[in-house]
Amino acid sequence: MKGFHMQHCAFTTVRKANRVLFRRYQEALTPTGISIVQLSILRALERHGPLPLVRLADDLAMERTSLYRTITPLVEACMIDLSKAESGRTKIAELTSEGQKTIERVMPYWAKAQEQILSEVGDGDWQAVHKMLSAIANLKC
Template structure:
């Protein structure tokens, strides 16, 4: 068995935690995590989505998404409704308060982005994004 330093998954997860901490630190002042911010961005960009659609689009397990959505619902940033056609399929919608919080978080997101790109290098960050999105077919 190879040393842990040859473990691609460990290296990616460690880097993801490090980068998430940067973004979470910046977004804390508006009461959001980077995952919550990303959910709000997705809902703003696409409009209402079911939990399944959102989980699939974000490559998240539904249980993880439920834990992310709960505080957003509780704080009035996201509305969840069951359509009449299928009460089992919750539809998630960004509320006006959610839009306001998203806009408040935008400058903090840009600051986190700038911090990461400053320490990692803008060109390397761009190339890394391309590789990671290619891995999940999100280009």
């Protein structure tokens, strides 16, 4: 057990960084009425096309109940269409034209936050951090 007190906890460090980044992006997006999590959902559907909700939750590393709660306002605002798969059990999420317009409207706010964060961190450092965080994100639970 000797020496453990000298190591920085990966969880605590990443959690603190996550909270700071979340606040920064959320604050930047406030004028748009879209949260950073909602934007992430819209952009995932833009990247992948229609997805079963289970796969969408996995792609975003979200709990399904959190995804359902967060996606509901997007469905109500006609940004995402939900339909049942042929089996009738699975729901499929699809980006609508309204959702695409929302992404286009919100991205300048996101880009401003992204640029500010990267200028503070430094592009070279960000590349290394991104590589490490991607490796962590790909660890098996």
